[in-house]
Amino acid sequence: MNCGCPLDRQAARWRPQSRRRSFLVWKAGRPNGGKAAEQASASASAEAYNKRHNPQVGDCVKVTGLEDDNTLQMTIVGCDSSEAQYKTAEVLTGAQECKPDTARAISLRGRHTVSTRWCFTTV
Structure with a gap:
């Protein structure tokens, strides 16, 4: 994957994509994109009510x-x-x-x- 750019520009160009990809993997690994705890709390308070x-x-x-x-x-x-x-x-x-x-x-x-x-x- 050589774009003809200097090596440091090529690495900088790919770094944000890899961060984004790791964020999406992290978010996908959490139930409901991280909203499960909020929903559980709301459900518990409704049940208590x-x-x-x-x-x-x-x-x-x-x-x-x-x-x-x-x-x-x-x-x-x-x-x-x-x-x-x-x-x-x-x-x-x-x-x-x-x-x-x-x-x-x-x-x-x-x-x-x-x-x-x-x-x-x-x-």
């Missing part, structure tokens, strides 16, 4: 905010806690209705998800 604010049947919750202005937040608390207001009786999806003996029903609908309705009884 769901464990604290997405009650399942039998969980006791404290409800704060209003449904009307989108500030409603359900926080899972211990059933023996003084903060506990309601106990989750049912978690329904779609257009299902709560049983008549429920004390409160909360419905939330995401942008591209099926609506979820939580039915609560008093503690």
Whole structure:
């Protein structure tokens, strides 16, 4: 590969390409081009949020905010806690209705998800 250039110019010309190639190999060796750690962290924080604010049947919750202005937040608390207001009786999806003996029903609908309705009884 002789371009007729002096040897030092030829070496300088090829050096950036080899650096670029080694960078691409280094980047390709990392899952998702190095974004795997960011995605894992985001997934872990979303999972932690769901464990604290997405009650399942039998969980006791404290409800704060209003449904009307989108500030409603359900926080899972211990059933023996003084903060506990309601106990989750049912978690329904779609257009299902709560049983008549429920004390409160909360419905939330995401942008591209099926609506979820939580039915609560008093503690």
